[in-house]
Amino acid sequence: MALVNVTINGVSVQAENGALLIEVAKQNGIEIPAFCYYEGMSLQAACRMCLVEVEKAPKLMAGCTLPVAEGMVVRTESEPVVKARKTTLEFLLSNHPLDCPVCDKGGECELQDMTFKYGVGESRFTEAKQHVPEKQWSPVVFYDAPRCILCYRCVRVCSEGMGVGALGVANRGVYSEIIPSHGDHLECDECGSCIDICPVGSLTSGIYRYKTRPWEMEHVGTVCTHCSNGCKTTLGVRNNEIVRGNNRDRSGINGEFLCVKGRYAFDFNHHPERLQTPLIRNGDGVLEEASWSRALKLVAEKFKALAGPKFGVIGSTRTTNEENFLLQKFARTALGTANIDHHRSGDVVTLVDSLSGKSGQLATVADVYTAKAVLVIATDLSQQHPLLANNVRANFRHHKAAVYAVTPGPVREDKIARKFLRSAEADSIAAVEQLREALSKAGDLVILFGDSIQGDKVRQLVAFGESLGIPVKYVCLVDYANSRGAMDMGMLPDLGPGYHATAPGLSLHQMLAATDLSALWVVGANPLKGGKKLASVGAFVVVQDLFLTETAQRADVVLPAGSAYEKNGTVTNVCGQVQRIKKGIETVGSKADLAIFGLLARGMGISLGAVDADTIFAEIAATVPGYSQLPMPIILTGGAAQTHPVNGRVPASTVPGNISSARDTLFTTGSLTRYSKILNEVLEKPGALYR
Amino acid sequence: MTFSPELEAKFADLVTHYPEGRQRAALIPMLMFGQDEIGSVTQEMMDEFGKRLGLSTMQVDEVVGYYSMLHKKPMGKFHVQVCTNVACMLRGGAELYDHACHKLGLGHKQVSADGRISLEEVECMGACSWAPAIQVNYDFHHEVSTDQLDTILEGLQ
Numbered sequence: 001m002a003l004v005n006v007t008i009n010g011v012s013v014q015a016e017n018g019a020l021l022i023e024v025a026k027q028n029g030i031e032i033p034a035f036c037y038y039e040g041m042s043l044q045a046a047c048r049m050c051l052v053e054v055e056k057a058p059k060l061m062a063g064c065t066l067p068v069a070e071g072m073v074v075r076t077e078s079e080p081v082v083k084a085r086k087t088t089l090e091f092l093l094s095n096h097p098l099d100c101p102v103c104d105k106g107g108e109c110e111l112q113d114m115t116f117k118y119g120v121g122e123s124r125f126t127e128a129k130q131h132v133p134e135k136q137w138s139p140v141v142f143y144d145a146p147r148c149i150l151c152y153r154c155v156r157v158c159s160e161g162m163g164v165g166a167l168g169v170a171n172r173g174v175y176s177e178i179i180p181s182h183g184d185h186l187e188c189d190e191c192g193s194c195i196d197i198c199p200v201g202s203l204t205s206g207i208y209r210y211k212t213r214p215w216e217m218e219h220v221g222t223v224c225t226h227c228s229n230g231c232k233t234t235l236g237v238r239n240n241e242i243v244r245g246n247n248r249d250r251s252g253i254n255g256e257f258l259c260v261k262g263r264y265a266f267d268f269n270h271h272p273e274r275l276q277t278p279l280i281r282n283g284d285g286v287l288e289e290a291s292w293s294r295a296l297k298l299v300a301e302k303f304k305a306l307a308g309p310k311f312g313v314i315g316s317t318r319t320t321n322e323e324n325f326l327l328q329k330f331a332r333t334a335l336g337t338a339n340i341d342h343h344r345s346g347d348v349v350t351l352v353d354s355l356s357g358k359s360g361q362l363a364t365v366a367d368v369y370t371a372k373a374v375l376v377i378a379t380d381l382s383q384q385h386p387l388l389a390n391n392v393r394a395n396f397r398h399h400k401a402a403v404y405a406v407t408p409g410p411v412r413e414d415k416i417a418r419k420f421l422r423s424a425e426a427d428s429i430a431a432v433e434q435l436r437e438a439l440s441k442a443g444d445l446v447i448l449f450g451d452s453i454q455g456d457k458v459r460q461l462v463a464f465g466e467s468l469g470i471p472v473k474y475v476c477l478v479d480y481a482n483s484r485g486a487m488d489m490g491m492l493p494d495l496g497p498g499y500h501a502t503a504p505g506l507s508l509h510q511m512l513a514a515t516d517l518s519a520l521w522v523v524g525a526n527p528l529k530g531g532k533k534l535a536s537v538g539a540f541v542v543v544q545d546l547f548l549t550e551t552a553q554r555a556d557v558v559l560p561a562g563s564a565y566e567k568n569g570t571v572t573n574v575c576g577q578v579q580r581i582k583k584g585i586e587t588v589g590s591k592a593d594l595a596i597f598g599l600l601a602r603g604m605g606i607s608l609g610a611v612d613a614d615t616i617f618a619e620i621a622a623t624v625p626g627y628s629q630l631p632m633p634i635i636l637t638g639g640a641a642q643t644h645p646v647n648g649r650v651p652a653s654t655v656p657g658n659i660s661s662a663r664d665t666l667f668t669t670g671s672l673t674r675y676s677k678i679l680n681e682v683l684e685k686p687g688a689l690y691r
Numbered sequence: 692m693t694f695s696p697e698l699e700a701k702f703a704d705l706v707t708h709y710p711e712g713r714q715r716a717a718l719i720p721m722l723m724f725g726q727d728e729i730g731s732v733t734q735e736m737m738d739e740f741g742k743r744l745g746l747s748t749m750q751v752d753e754v755v756g757y758y759s760m761l762h763k764k765p766m767g768k769f770h771v772q773v774c775t776n777v778a779c780m781l782r783g784g785a786e787l788y789d790h791a792c793h794k795l796g797l798g799h800k801q802v803s804a805d806g807r808i809s810l811e812e813v814e815c816m817g818a819c820s821w822a823p824a825i826q827v828n829y830d831f832h833h834e835v836s837t838d839q840l841d842t843i844l845e846g847l848q
Contacts, residue, residue, distance in 0.1 A: 170757075
């Protein structure tokens with residue numbers, strides 16, 4: 001696009017012809033204040049805060065909707081502009097309650113900051129303020145109408161950003177207010193985007209309101225521990241309690257986006273049923289509290305005695321890469337067993353194998369936003385992969401991406417799809433053929449596929465993609481925060497770290513069905529969920545977890561583990577992007593899984609090297625293919641770096657039933673979300689679509 | 692919810708006036724005609740029009756709340772609207788409104804006990820050249836004095 005010369009406050013700058021003045025100014029370090037303007041959303045021009053002086057224009061112009069043109073001369077801080085801003089603020093404050101001392105937003109409020117900057121100390125309005133009592137719309141969202149400045153940000157983020165459209169504006173003039181979708185309450189994703197985006201304290205969060213002042217929190221940037229998308233969530237921590245999760249600094253792969261789980265479902269950490277002391281099954285068969293030293297001593301002795309090929313190890317989809325790496329190393333070397341597995345929720349292994357010899361074909365989260373076309377197969381993306389679904393919507397909104405969906409039932413992507421097909425999961429590969437012609441003209445394509453595409457079907461899908469004659473990237477969808485990392489780290493019965501073939505052992509289902517296991521060590525997993533039984537009645541079972549899950553109830557020893565918000569390390573998201581997680585809080589009595597491994601190794605008199613996240617990550621980087629060339633500066637500064645594809649034949653053996661997604665929804669993910677008060681309080685039926 | 696056959700025919704015709712995919716534009720006239728027939732904009736009517744035009748009830752509610760000529764509660768058989776916007780105010784509109792309040796014993800958006808008459812203070816209705824103006828149902832009265840207002844009100848039977 002052609003460049004034009006624009007003068008802003010006496011400084012000549014170059015900008016793309018037609019770019020919005022407010023953006024051009026921002027790129028050149030000049031702030032034009034605005035409330036209603038929001039990057040990435042449709043233009044509103046409602047608040048009048050961004051008025052600037054443009055030479056030859058008869059009056060002040062709104063910078064948020066003004067495209068720059070050649071020779072434009074703009075003043076953003078001249079006397080008329082400052083006067084206009086003061087007047088606008090006086091008007092915006094005309095019905096504002098000025099209750100900053102008790103407002104959640106106080107200290108980080110855009111209206112407060114602007115009022116402070118322009119010093120609007122007096123008002124000419126003498127009318128009585130129109131007061132409306134605060135309303136609760138859901139366990140998550142509260143609305144205080146008098147504080148509202150009607151910028152419509154919430155309305156737009158809900159309809160455009162989320163594709164839900166649960167907020168509107170009713171009435172007019174001083175009586176105008178935001179209204180929820182269902183009369184007096186909301187039925188929506190409960191994502192809380194509207195609360196984050198609110199420039200004032202009008203929309204407040206059920207979990208955070210009146211808990212703290214913003215400046216009294218510590219802010220810990222870590223990765224959400226729920227689904228596999230790997231959103232950065234900045235935890236607001238006060239007195240060892242997480243009181244808020246958001247990502248206003250847009251620091252991660254998700255920008256500001258978070259779903260209900262990332263923004264609110266950290267509360268499982270503080271659940272009263274959280275285990276805070278080890279439990280040992282006593283002579284009467286009852287789990288009773290014990291000291292850490294007694295429990296560790298017992299487990300170390302038993303492990304030493306029972307080690308060998310009858311030992312089973314089930315790893316976790318939510319512990320760190322370092323923990324999974326050390327666990328499989330522990331199992332394969334110290335315990336002498338190949339019976340290693342975890343809950344597999346997507347066939348990454350076959351995908352990696354199908355792409356042998358090729359590079360750059362595993363999509364990142366950003367690719368989903370930039371590809372010319374996106375094909376979603378056999379998954380309800382907006383329920384199970386909220387960030388990827390958000391990026392598909394944003395890609396459609398900003399780049400007019402061609403979206404295609406092949407799913408068994410209606411999904412939110414239908415609304416933006418160029419074409420959608422209804423097909424049973426078993427037939428989805430055949431159905432995709434109908435899209436061949438359209439896809440081959442797409443330019444470039446990202447294919448996202450669910451768990452029903454496994455084994456040969458993955459190979460068929462890749463063959464289909466390769467035959468289109470355009471660049472195609474793939475995302476094999478998996479369920480949990482470190483599902484991908486667990487596989488990369490070799491928590492598999494036949495593959496070691498980096499998908500290197502190892503001596504085969506029992507899969508998770510085979511371990512549960514075997515009758516002669518000597519011991520079963522379950523770390524951060526709940527394989528007995530839903531009434532499943534462990535066939536080896538005599539096996540010594542050790543469970544490391546946060547709660548007394550179904551599996552923990554069968555255990556002989558339960559060790560209380562720390563959550564992802566209580567440890568350092570790295571996790572790998574669904575797209576193979578590695579990110580660091582940071583410790584935000586501590587729960588008295590629990591220990592990080594890594595520390596437990598180290599203590600058990602010491603108890604058994606074996607050496608696994610230094611048991612420290614950074615040292616183990618260095619070992620991973622040195623020895624695990626795919627992780628060897630990760631740019632450390634990016635990861636260390638909180639960025640995400642994609643692992644390199646593993647190039648080489650992977651002897652993938654997919655036993656039917658070994659791979660199955662839990663088909664979670666926006667309001668569930670594994671065993672942690674069962675202990676989230678807020679997720680259990682929201683009214684929405686999990687899995688329902690809110691049109 | 693259904694309306695009289697005549698109104699249904701009108702609705703069927705209305706939606707053809709707008710380009711494909713813009714049928715929601717028919718919402719305001721539909722609400723006006725619906726209100727005239729039913730007496731007010733009911734919840735049922737909002738649900739129904741939303742369904743017919745592919746809008747959520749909330750989106751219909753946004754429109755109903757915005758336009759002052761749409762009422763969720765029934766107004767009187769004769770709905771008297773007095774403009775007090777700038778042009779009318781300068782020519783005595785405010786006094787005219789006060790006079791109407793006293794004469795009828797009603798305030799803004801209030802309805803007489805027998806449901807015969809209701810009063811509303813309205814913003815500009817585009818009759819500035821003949822200020823002060825009042826509107827009774829769909830009939831305009833121009834350059835109205837308090838005496839004329841009395842005559843108009845007494846004539847409402």
